[in-house]
Amino acid sequence: MLISSLLPLLTRYSLGFDLVAGPDNTVTLTVIPRKAEGSGAKLEAGETRPISITASAAEIDAELAKGPDGALGELIATRKALADQIAEQRQAAEAARTAAADAAKAKTVAGAAKTPSPATAVKALAPASPPADAKPDEPASLF
Numbered sequence: 001m002l003i004s005s006l007l008p009l010l011t012r013y014s015l016g017f018d019l020v021a022g023p024d025n026t027v028t029l030t031v032i033p034r035k036a037e038g039s040g041a042k043l044e045a046g047e048t049r050p051i052s053i054t055a056s057a058a059e060i061d062a063e064l065a066k067g068p069d070g071a072l073g074e075l076i077a078t079r080k081a082l083a084d085q086i087a088e089q090r091q092a093a094e095a096a097r098t099a100a101a102d103a104a105k106a107k108t109v110a111g112a113a114k115t116p117s118p119a120t121a122v123k124a125l126a127p128a129s130p131p132a133d134a135k136p137d138e139p140a141s142l143f
Contacts, residue, residue: 006067009076012036013043028054033076044083051075 009015016032031051035043051072053060063070068077 006064009033009068009073010036012080013047013076022054025056026054027057027060028052029060031072033079042087044079044086046086047076047079047083049079 006015013033014036016034018030018032020028020030022028029052031053033043033048033051035048053063053072055063064072067073
């Protein structure tokens with residue numbers, strides 16, 4: 001019953017389990033999702049984070065019997081959806097980076113064609129003649 005109810009989850013994940021008995025007849029079940037063998041999908045770190053459930057054995061059995069519609073299945077589906085969103089955002093960011101780099105290259109090439117030569121720029125910045133009150137043996141004053 002347990003394996004057949006978890007079968008839909010096993011198409012994407014290999015699941016590891018850890019069971020620990022607790023006080024007052026409680027059990028802590030830790031489920032560790034891992035990439036299934038042969039699965040081409042790359043799992044994000046959030047998808048493979050262990051999931052811990054602490055309850056009575058009957059409550060855990062009832063929840064696991066729900067399969068993908070139970071809390072465990074919904075949590076794993078939510079993690080997968082978030083991982084897919086992260087992957088989409090990474091692709092969009094990479095596309096934006098590439099577009100920005102291409103635009104910067106185009107701007108640099110276009111700007112290089114329009115900029116004056118360094119000799120012309122130096123001539124434009126150099127003063128044409130010294131100030132009228134300048135003395136030949138003293139440095140020029142700004143005041």
